[in-house]
Amino acid sequence: MWRYAIPVGLLAVLGVFLARGLTLNPGYVPSPLIGKPAPEFNLPALKDPDARVGSEVFEGQLSLLNVWATWCVGCRQEHGFLVELAGSSGIPIYGLNWKDDRGTALQWLERLGDPYVASAVDADGDVAIDWGVYGAPETFLIDRDGTVLYKHIAPLTAEIWQERFVPIVTEKCGSFPCLQDGIQ
Amino acid sequence: MIPELGQFALVLALCLCVSQAVLPLVGAHTGRRDFMALARPVAAGQFVFVALAYVVLTQAFLADDFSVRYVAQNSNTELPVAYKVAAVWGGHEGSLLLWIMILAVWTLAVAAASRGQPAEFTSRVIGVLGVVSTGVLAFMIFTSNPFDRLIPAAFEGNDLNPLLQDPAMVAHPPMLYVGYVGLAVPFAFAVAALLTGRLDKNWARWTRPWTVIAWLFLTLGIALGSWWAYYELGWGGWWFWDPVENASFMPWLMATALLHSLAVTERRGIFKSWTVLLAIAAFSLSLLGTFLVRSGVLISVHAFASDPTRGLFILMLLGLISGGALLLYAARAKLMVAEGGFRLLSRESFLMANNILLVAATGAVLFGTLYPLFLDALGLGKISVGPPYFNLVFLLPMLPLVLLLGAGMHAWWMKMNVSALVRKLAWPAGIAIALGIALPLVVFGQSSFMTAIGVIAGLWVCGAALLDPLRRLLRPQQGMRLTRAHWGMCLAHLGVGIFILGATVTSAYNVETDRGVSPGDRWETGGYEFVFRGVRDVPGPNFDAVEGEVELRRGGELIALLTPQKRVYRVQQSPMTEAAIDGRIHRDVFVALGDSLGGGAWSLRIQVKPLIRFIWYGCAIMAFGGLLAATDRRYRHVPERAASSPAVGHRAAGEA
Missing domain, CATH: 2.40.128 (Lipocalin)
Known part of the structure; x- marks a missing residue:
């Protein structure tokens, strides 16, 4: 009777998927935003609540957008590397301060160093939703015309930077560190 | 020098394992008594060498021998002694050694306890267990040898993962493994029954206590893991539907279904091929769990070292062991003839509903766990399935399950008189509904529909479980005498009720x-x-x-x-x-x-x-109920009749 063969058939199907799964990397989560224009925003700046930071800052040069918060342990972990990167890569880093407390955030930057050209305050998390943020920290690489080139979830480290970001940056800039007009 | 002895012991154990896998099975097939007689001594020899390897690795930890790579990776001179002993299973290689060690202990226990059973049958059981040990031992020796040397030796070790330096975490893996690995025993019984082509009530009676013991350890292991996650991960949650948690939970659900199906097979001689299928599925899910945890195909908060080569090996093992058993099932299941029928309203129907609902829940959890992998493999994108999915699809079958549970405990075999069942359960049902609506309002000042349903379900299960024991205690002359197995069943279900109360109240009023x-x-x-x-x-x-x-x-x-x-x-x-x-x-x-x-x-x-503690108290009570049930008189004193007659079926007319 064929019905007794159903279980072994199910196992075979499962086996095919599991074998296929072995060749994939589950940690790699691409963003649907890649290759698309960066979502627009216009938010108050962290340092000066009266000033605004908007998505037009990305125009004209390669830039990074880093989603961070003081309550996020991973952000604390990557912060040192971001400070180092800000001084050496030639790429401006913008921050998206996500669902955070302004006072604590300013204190944090004062104590640990400020790698950001400017940080936008996304107190309600609306902009983070537009950007498809899974959780802090996340880092986006954005092209001169405002197209999202790459997205990394989890703390940024020297190895990840070297492996994933540098090839794209080198291709776009023709050199690394990136020598961009108007940026030291 | 000493670690090489451990390595040598493992290789010898593998050689013995191969003989344990081949000789008794060939002997049983050809009727050669001398081959069958080898089953027990070879299994004992395998145990001795695995135990020797285990002791050697423990000694390497105690002596801070950082020339052994595994010790250097998982220990440190400053590590407290108790944690050095526990660090043996703190990493991949050592936990495999623990796995093998526990399987060897189970095999030895089966060999010792099965003296009264027909030699042909026992030989097949021990032979199948030998096949499983051979696979896992080979996996360990060829891909994950714990005795690999580190040359030059490290001056200091890398220390045990701090997450594991905790008393609950010391006990959690061994408990879980005793349960996981213990499911190999009902699996071996099932395959042996398929090989003989005969399966009767005696078969179910032999299988049942082993299944209950494996199940109770699995229960304790999962509960300890949940308790540990609660206070150690610092989030205050107690269940996260993480792939690794699901990997241990699916065999538990399947083993629970198996326990209930075995009850029907033992008592009534029906559901046979279904019981066999559940036994195969339960152990296959524990192998699948090992695959998911060790291969890195899914993302989990549990950061185990994972490696695709190892994954491939486990996948092959899964294909060989489960695939082989299921092929055998496809060929032989039709030989399992039911020995009777039953009416719609009977305990059999309730237990069938229990089985269907538990298997549906397992399927839902399995689907949710593997869904990201399916989509990824089909190139449809990456997603993660979160607690909202699991909570929903798990509650859907669980709610009818717990409602039926209360009634099923009191239903009779074969057929049941409706009015008698209603008369018996009207009071507990009424009290559960009244208190379930009132208590949350009185104690916490607010309630919701789902909270009331949860509290009613919990109280209903507790009430139904306590009915028989209370009658017995309050009116000793009138009430029937309860067997130890019956006490066990009542207690285990009481544990379920307490668990439901804890889970409901803590999620509603946290x-x-x-x-x-x-x-x-x-x-x-x-x-x-x-x-x-x-x-x-x-x-x-x-x-x-x-x-x-x-x-x-x-x-x-x-x-x-x-x-x-x-x-x-x-x-x-x-x-x-x-x-x-x-x-x-x-x-x-x-x-x-x-x-x-x-x-x-x-x-x-x-x-x-x-009420968060009710969650773990409930699990502990469930496990204790299992212990009572597994040590019932009828499993300890094998009746003469069963001892002398081989596992022949087809003569059940006079029984039960």
């Missing part, structure tokens, strides 16, 4: 806040007052900690001084949260120290969780 506090701050959360005194530095044996002091007060009176810690383990430099918990039977107050906010201020997570 109070949780995160706040930044400075020394001297006072605030109120969930009806308690808290005072933050500040933090101080506390040194540990292999870590440095910052300890916060938080007063817990009610009505101005000091109830407890809570001291949550934030530890940094010196070698791995990883920060760890040690939550402080004031645990009472009716509620836990949980305080975890977050990050320093500068200027003496800290972030704190405070939670008040009513």
Whole structure:
């Protein structure tokens, strides 16, 4: 009777998927935003609540957008590397301060160093939703015309930077560190 | 030199394992008594050499022998001795050795306890267990040898993963493995029955206690893991539907279904091929769990070292062991002839519903766990399936299950008189509904539909479970005598009821806040007052900690001084949260120290969780019920009739 063969058939199907799964990397989560224009925003700046930071800052040069918060342990972990990167890569880093407390955030930057050209305050998390943020920290690489080139979830480290970001940056800039007009 | 002895012992164990897998099976097939007689001695020899390898690895840990790579990766001279012993299973290689060790103990136990059973049958059981051990031993020796040398030797070890340096975590893996691996025994019984082509009530009676014991350890193992996650991960949750948790939960669900199906097969001689299928599925799911945990195909909060080559090996093992058993099932299941029928309203129907619902729940959890992998493999994108999916698809079958459970316990075999069942259960049902609606409103001042349903379900199961024992205790002359197995069943179901109450109340009335506090701050959360005194530095044996002091007060009176810690383990430099918990039977107050906010201020997570302990008490009571059931008189004293007659079926007319 064929019905007794159903279980072994199910196992075979499962086996095919599991074998296929072995060749994939589950940690790699691409963003649907890649290759698309960066979502627009216009938010108050962290340092000066009266000033605004908007998505037009990305125009004209390669830039990074880093989603961070003081309550996020991973952000604390990557912060040192971001400070180092800000001084050496030639790429401006913008921050998206996500669902955070302004006072604590300013204190944090004062104590640990400020790698950001400017940080936008996304107190309600609306902009983070537009950007498809899974959780802090996340880092986006954005092209001169405002197209999202790459997205990394989890703390940024020297190895990840070297492996994933540098090839794209080198291709776009023709050199690394990136020598961009108007940026030291 | 000594680690090489361990390596040598493993190779010898593998050789013996191959003979254990081949000779008894060939002997049983050809009827050669001499081959069959080898089953027990070879299994004992395998145990001796595996145990020797285990002792050697333990000694390497105790002696800080950092020339053994595995020891250097998982230990440190500063590690306390108890954790050095536990570090043996702190990594991949050692936990496989533990797996094999436990399988060898189970095999030995089966060999010793099966003296009264027909030699042909026992030989097949031991032979099948030999096939499983051969596969896993080969996996260990060829891909994950714990005795690999590190040349030159390290001066100091990398230390045990700080997450594992905790008493509950010391006990959790062995418990879980005893359960996981124990499911190999019903699996072997099932395959042996398929090989003989005969399966009767005796078969079910032999299989049942082994299944119950494996199940009860699995229950305790999962509960310990959940308890550990609750206070050690610092989030205050107790179940996350993480792939690794699901990997242990699916075999549990299947083993639970198997227990109930075995009850029907033992008592009535029906559901035979279904029982066999469940036994195969339960062990296959524990192998699948090993695959998911060790191969890295899914993302999990449990950061195990994973490796695709190992994954491929386990997948092949799964294909060989489960695939082989299921092929055999496809060919032989039609030989399992039912020995009777039953009416719609009977205990058999309730148990069938139990089986269908439990298997549906397992399927839903399996689907959710593998769904990201399916989509990814088909190139449809990457997603993660979260608790909302699992909570929904798990509750859908569980709700009817617990409602039927209360009635099923009191239904008769063969057929049941409806009015008798209604008369017996009207009181518990009425009380459960009344209290389920009223109690949450009275105690917590508010309720919701789902909360009421959950509390009603919990009380209903508790009431139904206590009915027979209460009658027996209150009216000893009238009530029927309860067997130990019946006590066990009542207690295990009481555990389920208590668990439901705990899970419902704690998710409905949990109070949780995160706040930044400075020394001297006072605030109120969930009806308690808290005072933050500040933090101080506390040194540990292999870590440095910052300890916060938080007063817990009610009505101005000091109830407890809570001291949550934030530890940094010196070698791995990883920060760890040690939550402080004031645990009472009716509620836990949980305080975890977050990050320093500068200027003496800290972030704190405070939670008040009513009835959360019922979750683990419920599991412990379930396991204790299982222990009672497994040690019932009828399993200890084998009737003469069963001892002398071989496992022949087809003559059940006069039984039961």
